[in-house]
Amino acid sequence: MANRCAIIGVGQTAYKTKRLDVSMAGLLREAARRALEDAQLTWKDIDAVVVGKAPDLFEGVMMPETFLAEALGAAGKPIMRVHTAGSVGGSTAIVAAGLIQGGVHDRVLTIAWEKQSESNATWALTVNSPFTTSLVVGAGGYFAPHIRAYMRRSGAPDHIGTLVAVKDRQNALKNPWAHLKIPGISREMVESTPMLWEPIRYLETCPSSDGACAMVLASEDAAKKAPAPPAWVHGTSMRSEPMQFAGRDTVSPQGGKDAAADVYRQAGISDPRRELDCAEVYVPFSWYEPMWLENLGFCGESEGWKLTEAGATALDGDIPWNPSGGVLSSNPIGASGMIRFAEAALQVRGQAGEHQVDGARRALGHAYGGGAQFFAMWIVGSDKP
Amino acid sequence: MPRPVAVVAFAQTEHSGEDRGMAEIEILAPVITEIKERTGQKQFGFTCSGSCDYLAGAPFAFVSALDAIGAWPPISESHVEMDAAWALYEAWVKLQHGDIDTALVYGFGKSSQGNLRAVLTQQLDPYHLAPLGIDAVSLAALQARAYMERSGAKEDDLRAVAARSREAGHGNPFALHLPAPEGDDYDVAPLRPYDVAPVTDGAAAIVLAAGDRARELCERPAWITGIDHRTEPHAPGVRDLSRSDSARVAGEKAGATGIEVAELHAQYTHEELILREALGLGEDTVVNPSGGPLSANPMMAAGLIRIGEAAARVHDGSASRVLGHASSGPCLQQNLVCVLSGENHG
Numbered sequence: 001m002a003n004r005c006a007i008i009g010v011g012q013t014a015y016k017t018k019r020l021d022v023s024m025a026g027l028l029r030e031a032a033r034r035a036l037e038d039a040q041l042t043w044k045d046i047d048a049v050v051v052g053k054a055p056d057l058f059e060g061v062m063m064p065e066t067f068l069a070e071a072l073g074a075a076g077k078p079i080m081r082v083h084t085a086g087s088v089g090g091s092t093a094i095v096a097a098g099l100i101q102g103g104v105h106d107r108v109l110t111i112a113w114e115k116q117s118e119s120n121a122t123w124a125l126t127v128n129s130p131f132t133t134s135l136v137v138g139a140g141g142y143f144a145p146h147i148r149a150y151m152r153r154s155g156a157p158d159h160i161g162t163l164v165a166v167k168d169r170q171n172a173l174k175n176p177w178a179h180l181k182i183p184g185i186s187r188e189m190v191e192s193t194p195m196l197w198e199p200i201r202y203l204e205t206c207p208s209s210d211g212a213c214a215m216v217l218a219s220e221d222a223a224k225k226a227p228a229p230p231a232w233v234h235g236t237s238m239r240s241e242p243m244q245f246a247g248r249d250t251v252s253p254q255g256g257k258d259a260a261a262d263v264y265r266q267a268g269i270s271d272p273r274r275e276l277d278c279a280e281v282y283v284p285f286s287w288y289e290p291m292w293l294e295n296l297g298f299c300g301e302s303e304g305w306k307l308t309e310a311g312a313t314a315l316d317g318d319i320p321w322n323p324s325g326g327v328l329s330s331n332p333i334g335a336s337g338m339i340r341f342a343e344a345a346l347q348v349r350g351q352a353g354e355h356q357v358d359g360a361r362r363a364l365g366h367a368y369g370g371g372a373q374f375f376a377m378w379i380v381g382s383d384k385p
Numbered sequence: 386m387p388r389p390v391a392v393v394a395f396a397q398t399e400h401s402g403e404d405r406g407m408a409e410i411e412i413l414a415p416v417i418t419e420i421k422e423r424t425g426q427k428q429f430g431f432t433c434s435g436s437c438d439y440l441a442g443a444p445f446a447f448v449s450a451l452d453a454i455g456a457w458p459p460i461s462e463s464h465v466e467m468d469a470a471w472a473l474y475e476a477w478v479k480l481q482h483g484d485i486d487t488a489l490v491y492g493f494g495k496s497s498q499g500n501l502r503a504v505l506t507q508q509l510d511p512y513h514l515a516p517l518g519i520d521a522v523s524l525a526a527l528q529a530r531a532y533m534e535r536s537g538a539k540e541d542d543l544r545a546v547a548a549r550s551r552e553a554g555h556g557n558p559f560a561l562h563l564p565a566p567e568g569d570d571y572d573v574a575p576l577r578p579y580d581v582a583p584v585t586d587g588a589a590a591i592v593l594a595a596g597d598r599a600r601e602l603c604e605r606p607a608w609i610t611g612i613d614h615r616t617e618p619h620a621p622g623v624r625d626l627s628r629s630d631s632a633r634v635a636g637e638k639a640g641a642t643g644i645e646v647a648e649l650h651a652q653y654t655h656e657e658l659i660l661r662e663a664l665g666l667g668e669d670t671v672v673n674p675s676g677g678p679l680s681a682n683p684m685m686a687a688g689l690i691r692i693g694e695a696a697a698r699v700h701d702g703s704a705s706r707v708l709g710h711a712s713s714g715p716c717l718q719q720n721l722v723c724v725l726s727g728e729n730h731g
Contacts, residue, residue, distance in 0.1 A: 002484070024511070055444030061507060061511045062439040062508040063508050066719070069618055069714075076630070078614045081466050083447070098475070125444065241458075242456050
């Protein structure tokens with residue numbers, strides 16, 4: 001039986017297009033120090049460090065955990081590096097939580113980041129191995145056909161993506177760390193932006209951000225000494241499926257369904273829309289909100305867009321999605337999943353500030369990656385599981 | 386008290402010192418097939434792998450590997466951008482939760498498709514070290530010099546390590562079969578070409594199982610009695626390169642005493658001598674009977690192979706207390722120690 005794991009510290013950097021004032025080490029240290037301050041701990045209280053980021057080509061540094069060891073206070077300690085594509089921020093937190101749940105350590109620092117200004121992520125995502133040909137440019141080029149398939153399958157009207165783009169950006173105005181803050185954001189503004197990958201418009205995509213997110217995870221004993229209310233891990237799950245497989249449904253992948261079922265089972269949830277108070281879900285292109293509403297079982301097939309259209313996912317709706325502004329507002333790729341996990345924790349700790357969902361007690365953090373084939377999720381709560 | 390977990394199966398490729406025209410996943414796929422057949426398992430409670438995008442020169446090396454292992458229906462899976470020995474560690478931690486009984490771990494790398502020592506330069510601090518263009522062998526030579534000056538070891542001592550490793554490699558059907566060391570030319574002084582592990586392509590896989598499941602899958606499981614890993618600072622100037630503190634601490638935490646056979650991930654001859662000292666391995670410990678990395682060093686799998694080779698000595702009954710070691714980063718920056726025992730646990 002696994003030990004209990006608590007989140008006792010959360011630290012984020014401001015997410016920006018370019019953080020020219022800090023090195024990668026400086027950026028990570030900023031987030032890590034804020035997480036330690038939140039937990040009122042020092043570097044020496046940490047037993048192990050688990051780091052995550054997306055492909056090394058994003059910054060052009062191979063296995064960067066080696067050069068970051070000093071900055072992360074890891075000298076003399078275990079440090080390991082997780083990489084599961086876009087879901088990595090979530091997977092990294094889950095691997096770190098595992099060290100607590102498995103009884104190996106008492107306090108683990110987990111941190112994920114991307115400093116995209118030191119490279120060009122779109123091209124880093126486009127390079128393929130010499131053995132295959134790439135027919136797409138960037139993540140948008142890969143996902144656009146899947147979105148089009150969703151629209152055709154569900155009968156969703158064209159404006160649903162626009163609604164999500166507006167809603168998440170409105171939430172971001174309440175989040176001090178958010179990258180894109182667009183005062184007066186409106187449907188007209190989104191619709192007036194260029195079409196990048198049909199049907200994805202410029203303002204329906206995530207930005208490229210520099211930023212890092214860190215958490216201090218603790219055993220039950222260590223959490224007793226935490227100064228602020230902890231968030232408790234009620235369940236974690238990871239699922240992966242092949243990218244190329246004839247039976248695969250890229251609109252609503254089986255891996256996402258299975259991971260959701262697994263994490264709901266662990267948390268004792270049968271109706272996520274009713275039993276969860278909010279969710280931070282990986283929506284890098286606006287249309288992924290209705291798609292994931294269905295995939296995660298918040299509604300039936302082809303019903304997701306109706307929930308979005310009815311305002312159910314707005315900050316004042318019955319199931320707020322991405323109160324922080326989500327990936328659409330801040331996207332340091334490797335950190336984006338961990339930000340979802342950390343924001344879910346902030347919500348159930350009552351520490352989400354202006355974008356707090358009143359009385360949130362159970363929240364979902366979600367991340368996906370690769371060709372929508374890697375999934376990482378956790379459910380956190382204000383009560384002990 | 387950790388849950389008893391054992392290595393129950395180990396498979397590896399016949400490693401290659403030159404490009405055989407296969408992609409990384411073509412190298413990996415037969416190993417996955419073999420280990421599934423040998424254990425009779427098609428599915429595992431958890432899967433974890435180690436690989437590195439920089440060897441392929443393209444992002445997402447592990448994504449295509451998922452296609453090779455047949456991840457359908459979707460599997461519980463993760464990946465470390467490190468040697469697969471750390472994937473084994475992640476899987477061991479997962480098995481400690483108690484809700485799964487088996488895990489598949491694999492690693493693969495095709496070093497031959499780039500200039501490995503130049504590629505490894507990209508692993509260095511990108512602001513201070515990498516722009517200087519220091520390659521991996523030059524850094525290792527600094528360490529070799531530091532070790533020789535402190536210990537009094539001579540170049541002949543290094544050569545003896547290479548000679549013993551290469552000879553042992555001849556008895557290993559999976560290793561490269563390299564000639565006895567000869568010649569006086571340096572690669573980067575004081576290291577000669579035979580002091581440096583060969584560029585190698587290859588893959589390996591291990592199956593871990595817990596408690597009774599381990600006994601069902603293996604006649605004589607190699608129980609993990611201790612596993613730990615540690616890092617040191619990256620900058621070569623802030624640590625004593627002649628010693629390996631991280632290996633020493635990991636060894637102590639893993640309980641590395643009374644070791645009969647040790648498989649060390651020493652990629653240079655002097656690293657074996659530093660590691661022997663750090664881990665307290667005396668004359669009575671047999672080191673790298675497989676030939677070690679100096680006979681075959683497939684990046685991202687070589688550390689996992691050390692654990693597999695050590696476990697194989699338990700499986701075949703030739704030893705009962707063994708050690709597998711893996712390293713990562715320049716000059717033995719990170720070290721993992723896994724102590725395995727044939728004595729019945731759990």
